[in-house]
Amino acid sequence: MSDNPATSRIQSEIDENDVVLFMKGSPMFPQCGFSAAVAHALTTLQVKFKGVDVLEDAEIRQGIKDFSNWPTIPQLYVKGEFVGGCDIVREMFESGELQQEFDKKGVEYAA
Amino acid sequence: MAMDAAEIEQLIKDGIPDAKITIEDLRGDGDHYAAYVESTAFEGKSRVQQHQMVYQALQGRMGGELHALALQTSTPEAK
Numbered sequence: 001m002s003d004n005p006a007t008s009r010i011q012s013e014i015d016e017n018d019v020v021l022f023m024k025g026s027p028m029f030p031q032c033g034f035s036a037a038v039a040h041a042l043t044t045l046q047v048k049f050k051g052v053d054v055l056e057d058a059e060i061r062q063g064i065k066d067f068s069n070w071p072t073i074p075q076l077y078v079k080g081e082f083v084g085g086c087d088i089v090r091e092m093f094e095s096g097e098l099q100q101e102f103d104k105k106g107v108e109y110a111a
Numbered sequence: 112m113a114m115d116a117a118e119i120e121q122l123i124k125d126g127i128p129d130a131k132i133t134i135e136d137l138r139g140d141g142d143h144y145a146a147y148v149e150s151t152a153f154e155g156k157s158r159v160q161q162h163q164m165v166y167q168a169l170q171g172r173m174g175g176e177l178h179a180l181a182l183q184t185s186t187p188e189a190k
Contacts (some may be wrong), residue, residue: 087182
């Protein structure tokens with residue numbers, strides 16, 4: 001896609017993990033209410049996911065916004081595809097659509 | 112810097128002229144809003160694309176001076 005190191009790191013995270021959440025803080029210790037809400041939805045559905053803390057890396061923090069053409073964090077990727085930010089994920093979680101999406105795409109659940 | 116609801120509404124209107132917009136100031140602090148946007152322009156678009164259109168209309172303010180705007184989009188017949 002480009003020689004930008006942030007872009008290649010983002011690309012490899014979403015290639016290597018079924019479910020990736022770009023967030024502020026970690027799944028255990030989210031640093032923002034919106035990130036916490038999405039991490040909570042994923043934990044509730046018991047899906048295995050990788051949290052990438054954008055606060056640890058300013059290039060990823062800006063890079064993911066450019067990558068997805070999306071201005072805010074958190075951002076959820078499932079099997080390489082951008083699913084949405086906090087509002088969309090919350091809406092999908094509440095309607096049961098998120099679970100369906102995970103089942104349809106055959107993601108791995110936490111043991 | 113906070114933005115007022117009328118300014119947010121105007122920007123969305125400029126970007127998506129037929130949009131029906133409802134904005135709520137969630138905490139009354141001029142900094143945490145919820146917006147419901149309905150437009151025929153969203154037809155055939157994914158939810159991600161619909162939100163991207165609204166963010167586009169906000170011209171980079173989202174995530175900057177506009178920290179918290181909970182967004183819900185729909186098309187007229189989806190209701």
